[in-house]
Amino acid sequence: MRKVQIPISDDVVRSLEVGDPITLSGVMVTARDAAHKWLMDTFITHKREPQGDDLEVYEALKKLLNGGVIYHCGPVVSQTETGEYRFVAAGPTTSIREEPYQGDIMRHFNVKGVIGKGGMGAKTLQACQEVPGLYLHAVGGAASWLAQTVKRVLGVYKLEFGAPEAFWVIEVEDFPVVVTMDAGGNSLHAEIEARSAKVLEDLLSEETS
Amino acid sequence: MEHLKEPLIELIRLAATNLPPDVEKSLRQALEREEPGSAAYGALETILKNVELSRRRSTPICQDTGTPIFYVYHPEGWSTRKLRQVIQEAVAEATRRSYLRPNSVDSLTDKNTGNNLGDDHFPTIHFEEVDGDTLTVDLMLKGGGCENVGAQYSLPARVGGGVPAGRDLEGVRRAVLDAVQKAQGQGCSPGILGVAIGGDRGSAYYASKEVLFRKMDEPNPDPQLAEMEERITEEANQLGIGPMGFGGNTTVLGTKITGLHRLPASYFVTISYMCWAYRRRRMIWKDGQVTYE
Incomplete structure (x- = not known):
């Protein structure tokens, strides 16, 4: 299995195709529903004014996400007596909920990889071609297995969103994913959806015997 | 209490860390049906390794420990007031011990x-x-990804590309297949389908x-x-x-159907989609002795 280091270069992004299994090592940031909405509203569409530590978090995220990877994940995290965080269970969450935001966030921060499950739609696929970037599918529900690849929790932002919704900065080693949307505009999800729609049509045209 | x-x-x-044996067996059978080396095969292999690891380390199978649903x-x-209280205390403590993720969000304040x-x-x-004198507590943990792809059809309806689904078992079949196609891999396939025919919108879900709660290999008593x-x-x-919507031979591990009386x-x-991480366990309390299934 090919090993890919984060940050990911454009050349590496372009060399990967739908169906390729890879492992990722380096620093990634978890972000899901509340985090995506907050990024979009505060820094991209400017629907709300930055407040509290917003600008400070933004500056930190800009560095982490440039060439970096967003992981759609709301982990189970435990804290040791000394206050250190540990990822106990950390599989992917369903990505399509971030479809309204993802493409714009990839462009704004130069995000090279988005990890999640279930795939994303046309807007994100378009951004994958432009940035360029990749959608990377982790195995949904494999939470204990994936948490093992998280070597250290480097920090957390916006914990007030709740533990599942916060930005967790994590260092991973050999985190396994499959490329399911690539910079060439290919999407395994679009392909499977079209194929299954055709089979459904045939199944529904058969009457019960 | x-x-x-x-x-x-x-x-x-x-429930959170130890997948029931019948579900695990069904996943192993699914692995045998996939092509070694395919993405589907790889996903199922990872799923099975994760199941073993979670059991061994007592860590959640899936980080989305879902809505705890007690029967x-x-x-x-x-x-029942005291039973509710002790169940709530147990849930809070299990969360503190990291068996459950904090999952309860106020819909108005987002807290x-x-x-x-x-x-x-x-x-x-x-x-x-x-x-009798036995207390039985069934627990199901149902994650959000699969809950979101659940569906309810009011027949007659048009499904798929506009095919009519009428008010009979053929209509039921059409609606269920439509729901599975719409779900794609987003409910963490291979899933298990819980289907209710009839009822009202609430009782049916x-x-x-x-x-x-019926076991994987337990056939429906109605032929x-x-x-x-x-x-x-x-x-x-x-x-x-x-598996995972990667393409492959197993999209659904099983289907469980029940019928309810309905209004004319x-x-x-109504379809509840359960992800492969089909977490359900039973506790039986009798004469001060506790056993688990």
């Missing part, structure tokens, strides 16, 4: 309570009085979850529904969505 707290925490730990069957005279307690509906608790369960599973697998005017088909 305080004496039930630790046994209930153990029930939660078991409590209690002897006559037990206080997560941090301990999995919310209003009277979080966790969900159903009570039923039974004969309740029944579509309750029917999921007509048993046949339909097999047919829907087989046809859903022809869709080729496969209504004909609902």
Whole structure:
């Protein structure tokens, strides 16, 4: 299995195709529903004014996400007596909920990889071609297995969103994913959806015997 | 009721970290049906390794430990108010011990309570009085990804590319297959379908979850529904969505159907999609002794 280091270069992004299994090592940031909405509203569409530590978090995220990877994940995290965080269970969450935001966030921060499950739609696929970037599918529900690849929790932002919704900065080693949307505009999800729609049509045209 | 707290925490730990044997067996059979080296095969291999690891380390199988749904069957005279209280205490403690993720979010303020307690509906608790002196507590943990792809159809309806689904079992079949195709891999396939025919919008969703407590290899007592369960599973697998939506031979591990009486005017088909991480466990309390299934 090919090993890919984060940050990911454009050349590496372009060399990967739908169906390729890879492992990722380096620093990634978890972000899901509340985090995506907050990024979009505060820094991209400017629907709300930055407040509290917003600008400070933004500056930190800009560095982490440039060439970096967003992981759609709301982990189970435990804290040791000394206050250190540990990822106990950390599989992917369903990505399509971030479809309204993802493409714009990839462009704004130069995000090279988005990890999640279930795939994303046309807007994100378009951004994958432009940035360029990749959608990377982790195995949904494999939470204990994936948490093992998280070597250290480097920090957390916006914990007030709740533990599942916060930005967790994590260092991973050999985190396994499959490329399911690539910079060439290919999407395994679009392909499977079209194929299954055709089979459904045939199944529904058969009457019960 | 305080004496039930630790046994209930153990029930939660078991449900969150130890997949029932019948589900694991079904996943192993699914692995055998996939092509070695394919993405589908790889996904199932990872799933099975994760199941073993979670059991060994007592860590959640999936980080989305879902809505804890309790079905409590209690002897006559037990206080459901006190039972509710001890269940809530057990849920909060299990969250503190990292068996559960804090999942209860106030819908108006977006604040997560941090301990999995919310209003009277979080966790969900159903009570039923039974004969005898045994307390039975069934627990299901149902994650959000699969809950989001659940569906309810009011027949007659148009499904797929506009095919009519009428108010009969053929219409039911069409609606269920449509729901599976729409779900793609987003409910963490291969899934298990809980289907309720009839009822009202509320009772039907309740029944579509309750029917999921039937074991994987337990056939429907109604021969007509048993046949339909097999047919829907087989046809859903022809869709080729496969594990995680990667493409492959197993999209659905099984189908469980139940029928409810309905109003003459209504004909609902309700589908609860359960992800492969089909977390359900039972606690039996009798004469001060506790056993788990």
